[in-house]
Every structure is written in C-alpha cells, then in structure tokens.
Amino acid sequence: MKNDSRPINLGFSDLLHFRWPIVALASITHRITGILLFIGIGFGLYGLDMSLSSEAEFRALASILGALPGKIILWLLMSALAYHFVAGIKHLLLDLGIGETLEGGRRAAMVSIFFSLTLIVLAGLWVF
C-alpha cells in the first residue's frame, strides 16, 4: 500500500502547514537557541579576548556590559543558554526512557519551558 502524498522529508514549506503543539515548539526553540549559541561562541571569544588583553580593555568590556545594548545581548545569550541547557537535560532524560509517551513528552515540554523561563527571569535580574 503506497501512499505517494506522504511527506518524504521536512522542508520550509511543510513547516508552515504544520500544527504547532507545545512539544514541537519546545523542539524548534531548542534548535533556534542552538543556532544562537553557535553565534554566541563568537561573542564569548570576543569578550574573553578583550578581558585578557589588557587592564584598559578589561575595563572597556566591563563598561560595554554595563551599558544597555551590552546587557541586552548578554541577557539574550544567557536566555538562549538557559533554554538550551534545560531542553538538553530533558533530552538526556528522554534518552534514559523518561517521558517517552505522548503525554509524558507534553509534560516534559511544559516543565522544561517553566524551568527555562524561571532561569531566564533570574538571568535578567542578575544582568539588569
């Protein structure tokens, strides 16, 4: 029984036609935050480079991170890290067979979103 209209693989156009249950949103956010962190490594290296090159550069970095644009970038990257971290732990638990059912997966997605939002708020309190 061959059903030829069955999708073969994911494509951008397919993504628009999908329904977006919470599990799917949690998953795509994990990927988006991953891409953000890939770019974020560059920001981290830039900061590390500045902080270690001289005392003047160290102070310059401190004042960049003390001003609003710097704080916003720092907080966004910390938020991406917080989400990716929590979603990653959820994945490791799934690997251990925890939360593999449909209902379990839904609950795991909700719990991971709750925990990461908490961490994102805490990171905001720390930065601002």
Next chain:
Amino acid sequence: MPDSSAAKMVTQVTAMSRNGISDWLIQRLSALLLAFYTVSLVIWFLMTPSLSYDQWQALFDTSWVQVCALVGLLAACAHAWIGVWTCGSDYLSDHSLGARAVIFRFVYQTTSILILIVYLLWGINILWGT
C-alpha cells in the same frame, strides 16, 4: 554499488564522525561536559561579584584553566557542528529545495566549518598567544 546519489554522499561525509551512533554519543558527552562547565562558571561568577583584572588574568595564566578552557571550546565546537549539521540536513533538503539543495548544504556546511575553525584558532590564540 547501491543507489547513492551525490546529495546522499555529501550528507554522509560531512557528519561529525561519519557515523550516526558516534555523532549521537559525541553530542551527549559534549553536552554533559558543557552543562557541567556552565553550572561551574555561573557559581564561580556569582561567588566573585567584584572581579578585578589581576584576578582574572592570574586565573587564565594557570595551565589547568587554559587546558579546561580549550577542552570546553573543543566540546562546544563539536557539539555545535553536530547540531548545525543536523539542522542543515533537515531543512536544506532535496524535498524542500529540489536538486539545488546540495549546493545550499555545501555552502552552509562550509561556512559553518570555517566559523568553527576560526573559533578554535581564535580561542587557542587568546589562551596561549602573547
């Protein structure tokens, strides 16, 4: 030779270790290491609220910190490559982009690899340069 289109071969040779199970394991192990680093760094920064340049400089002058930092960067780059590769092969697929998909994937993967190489060389230069 079994059916192996050019596109299929490209996606296989560019995977981190050319082996799904091994990539899976590298992704998990690097994730555990990076999670441990993240928690340690957050705790360290919280316990060191007024960090001076001399303190920071002295910390990165010790060889165990330099080695740990490099291991962390290597783990981050390996982890990033597996993630970037996975996303690319999912979304820049033949199904979504047609026969040109292989070109898009090639450009995307090459750019990502170049960025990761720059990250690694930059990191080594920060840790041991000058």
